[in-house]
Amino acid sequence: MVKYKQIAQEITDYIVNNNLQQHDQLPVIDDLAQSFNSSKSTIIRALDILEAKGQIYQVQGSGTFVRDIILPGFINLNRPEGLTQTLIGSDIETRVMSVSIIKPDATMIENLRCGPNEDVYLVKRMRYLAGQPIVYEVSYYRKKYVIFLNKEIAADSIFKYLRENLNIKPGFSNSYFEVSPMDEEIAGYLEVAPEEYGIKLINQFFLPNGATFDYSILWYHKDRSKFFVPSTYY
Amino acid sequence: MVKYKQIAQEITDYIVNNNLQQHDQLPVIDDLAQSFNSSKSTIIRALDILEAKGQIYQVQGSGTFVRDIILPGFINLNRPEGLTQTLIGSDIETRVMSVSIIKPDATMIENLRCGPNEDVYLVKRMRYLAGQPIVYEVSYYRKKYVIFLNKEIAADSIFKYLRENLNIKPGFSNSYFEVSPMDEEIAGYLEVAPEEYGIKLINQFFLPNGATFDYSILWYHKDRSKFFVPSTYY
Numbered sequence: 001m002v003k004y005k006q007i008a009q010e011i012t013d014y015i016v017n018n019n020l021q022q023h024d025q026l027p028v029i030d031d032l033a034q035s036f037n038s039s040k041s042t043i044i045r046a047l048d049i050l051e052a053k054g055q056i057y058q059v060q061g062s063g064t065f066v067r068d069i070i071l072p073g074f075i076n077l078n079r080p081e082g083l084t085q086t087l088i089g090s091d092i093e094t095r096v097m098s099v100s101i102i103k104p105d106a107t108m109i110e111n112l113r114c115g116p117n118e119d120v121y122l123v124k125r126m127r128y129l130a131g132q133p134i135v136y137e138v139s140y141y142r143k144k145y146v147i148f149l150n151k152e153i154a155a156d157s158i159f160k161y162l163r164e165n166l167n168i169k170p171g172f173s174n175s176y177f178e179v180s181p182m183d184e185e186i187a188g189y190l191e192v193a194p195e196e197y198g199i200k201l202i203n204q205f206f207l208p209n210g211a212t213f214d215y216s217i218l219w220y221h222k223d224r225s226k227f228f229v230p231s232t233y234y
Numbered sequence: 235m236v237k238y239k240q241i242a243q244e245i246t247d248y249i250v251n252n253n254l255q256q257h258d259q260l261p262v263i264d265d266l267a268q269s270f271n272s273s274k275s276t277i278i279r280a281l282d283i284l285e286a287k288g289q290i291y292q293v294q295g296s297g298t299f300v301r302d303i304i305l306p307g308f309i310n311l312n313r314p315e316g317l318t319q320t321l322i323g324s325d326i327e328t329r330v331m332s333v334s335i336i337k338p339d340a341t342m343i344e345n346l347r348c349g350p351n352e353d354v355y356l357v358k359r360m361r362y363l364a365g366q367p368i369v370y371e372v373s374y375y376r377k378k379y380v381i382f383l384n385k386e387i388a389a390d391s392i393f394k395y396l397r398e399n400l401n402i403k404p405g406f407s408n409s410y411f412e413v414s415p416m417d418e419e420i421a422g423y424l425e426v427a428p429e430e431y432g433i434k435l436i437n438q439f440f441l442p443n444g445a446t447f448d449y450s451i452l453w454y455h456k457d458r459s460k461f462f463v464p465s466t467y468y
Contacts, residue, residue: 001468005468006468008468009468023444045279045282048279048282048283048286049282049283049285049286049468050286051283051286052282052283052284052285052286052287053286053287053466054406057405057406057440057442057444059442059443059444062443065444067406067408068408074410077311077463077465078463078465079465169467169468170467171291171466171467172288172291172301172464172465172466172467173464173465173467174301174302174462174463174464174465175462175463175464175465176308176460176461176462177460177461177463178456178459178460178461179413179431179433179456179457179459197413197431197456199413206291208291208293209293209296210257210291210293210299222412222413222431223413225412225413226410226411226412227410227411227412228408228409228410229311229312229408229409229411229463230406230407230408230409231311231312231313231406231407231408231409232287232405232406233403233404233405233406233407234235234239234240234242234243234283234403
């Protein structure tokens, strides 16, 4: 990863770890350069991309200020790399229903942009927040990239495993969502009446080179899920 | 606005106006510099922030590629400046219920971060997509910044009016949403049964200096609204 993107990540971590709140001021560029052991021009580039990502704002002649990144109780859709990242510190439990290898159908081929004969890992999981069902998740991973998965790995953060064990970091993702009735099976997992509405979120995850490696359908419990999206103009 | 942010905006317009699709390749930096009449270093900074905003991705040694900005039928929550921007080309009608000046209550004071004696414009509108009710909108604008509003202005895009007539451009915004039952009045506007669920979206809009100038509560018809959020990692 290029230096200024790495520094941008470190500044994000600094904001989150120090629990800085929206409108809190960041140190001046000279001080950031010293703290993060980099040049002023690297800091300036890092701040530009953090501003574009909606994590800070820069006021000419006045300074750099923090925006909300972690918002207690809200799922930040600009950080869709998993519940464990966006609900940091929350009590999340995972129940893995199944991990299997399948051949993709037409929908998967379209969403994964994969070949019809590729192997695909299918993972079904339920996530619980403070003991209550919050989301049912069906994920498809191209085996070409995610060479190994099992129930033990899926019981924890899969994205952490990908990052730390397979050296896979997503480059970007698209999320699509709507409100839709759930079928009996999904409603059962979420412990609500059949035909109850859920929040259906579809995520497509891309590698930095643009290849799709993961496609997930998530059904959130409508009464227990709140979302948050920070945006930037220009 | 600084040069590279302006160029970033022009590149976005170029992508939208030329109807470029996800994974389409952009011209090389030299050609962009020539087309947009700017230096290579300005193009590089503009591409960096467009990448962070989720509008392009850059592959080292390979080039720059487009991501979806306008997705037919979807409301892009990274462009929350209004339906007319995110549903470009759609047949949107607006019915203005009321425009009035009020004093803020505790919730408005908190959300607008305004003084208790400030004047606030309250605007209530219904938006229709292809003749069908899609969203009921209650917006609060601080009169300190939005010095004038009336029903005629509110019948069109308010953000266009702010930009073109009052020289107000939002710097950034936060969107929060959840699924919630609607009261009888709102359900009536959306032409659904009372107590029906709606998608409740709260938007806070900030000026580039961090001051809040607008706070809106939007109730989307759950069966007619689909949303889209592009994200970027690092």
